[in-house]
Amino acid sequence: MSAETREKLLQGALRTLTEQGIAKTSARSVAAAAGVNQALVFYHFGSVDDLLSEACRYGTEQRVARHRDALAAISTLGELLEFGRRMHEEERAAGSVAVLGQLLAGAQTQPRLAEATAAGLSLWVAEVEKVLVRVLGASPLGGFVDAVGLARAVASSFVGLELYEGVDPQGAERALDALEGLGELVAVVEGLGVVGQRAVRHRLRTVRRL
Template identity: 70%
Template sequence: MSGDSRSPDSRSRDTRTKLLEGALRTLTEQGIARTSARTIAAAAGVNQGLVFYHFGSVDELLGAACHHGAEQRVSRYRPRLAAVTSLAELLQFGREMHAEERDAGQVAVLGQLLAGAQTQPRLAIAARGGLQLWIDEIEKVLGRVLTGTPLADLTDSAGLARAVAASFVGLELYEGVDQEGAGDALDALEQLAVLASVLDELGPLAQRAVRRRLRHTGRS
C-alpha cells in the first residue's frame, strides 16, 4: 500500500517550507509585480489554496519568506562574522558577501520587497524584518570591534549597524545599473575604515578635537 507515511504535522511543515521557498524563487525570478498566490503555488508545486490556508494572505507569506531567507543567509555567515576583529575586516566581509550573494538571490528578494513597499506598506514590514536580522548581527560585530577604541565613544553602534546594512543592500541594488560605480563605493567604504583606524593612532588632544566635531555634527 503506497502513500505518505509522515505525520500531519510533518506534512504541514513540508508544505510551508515549499511555499516559503517558492515565494523567494518567484520574487527573484519574476519580480514583485508578477508574484501572486498562483505563481508562488506553481513554483512550490502545491495547490494555490494552500497559500491562504497556511499564511492567510500573499503579503503574510512574503513577510514569512523574507524572514525565512534572511535567517538562512545570516546563519550561513554567522561564524565568519564572529571572526571579524576590525571595522576594515567587517567591510571586507561585506565585499566577499556581495560577490557570493549576487548569485544566491537574497538581495534581489529584499530589492523586490523594497520596491513593492512603496505602494504596499505591509511589504515594508516584511523587508524591515529581514533587514533587522542582518542589522542585529552587524551590531554585535561593531559592539565587539569598537570596544576600547576612540570610536566607541563617538558612534552609536545601533545606528552605525543600520548604516552598514543599508549600504550593503543599497550597493547590491546599485550594481544592477552601475557595476563600476558600486565597486568604487565599496572602495570608499574601506577607505573610511582605514581613516577610523588612523584615529586610534592620534594623540589625546587630536582625539578630543575629533570628538567635539562629531558631537557637534550629531546635534546639528
C-alpha cells in the same frame, strides 16, 4: 505533506522575488516556481502578503545564521571590512539582498509587509551591531561613532547598493571600492597612536560644539 509544501512555497516565494521582482510576484507565479497548485498559497498562508512576510523571516533567518559564527570571531575593523565584502558577495549571489530590496519596495505601501521586512532587516542589523559595538568599543573611535546607528546605515546601504548594481554593475563595483577605501581611512585613524588620537578627539569636540 503539509510541512513540505509550505517550505516549497516559501522557497518559491524567495525565488520569484529575486527572479521576477515584487511587481510580478503573485500566487500563481510563486506556486509555479514551487511546483504546487496555486490554491495552496491561500490554504497555507491565507494571502500572498502573508506568504511573503513569512518568506522574509524564513529566508533571512537562514542566511544570517550562516554568518553568525564568523561574525562572532571578528575583533578588528580591518577584519570586519574584509569579511564584509566577502559576505556581501556571497549574499548577492544567494539573492538574499535582492529579496530584501524587493520586499522593502513593496513594504512602502503595505503595513503588513513593512512589519515583516523590518523584522527581517533587524536580524541583519542585530548581527552587524554586535560586531560594531565590540570592534568600536575597543577602539578610541568608540566614543564618537554610534555603532547602533552605523549598523542600520550599513544594512540599508547594502540594499541600496544591491539595487544599484542591478542597473549599473560597474558603478556599483566602483562604489564598493570607494567605501572600502573610506573604511580603511577610518581604520588608519584608529591606529594613529596616542598623539594623533588626542588631536582627532580634540577637533571632534570642537566641531560638535559648533
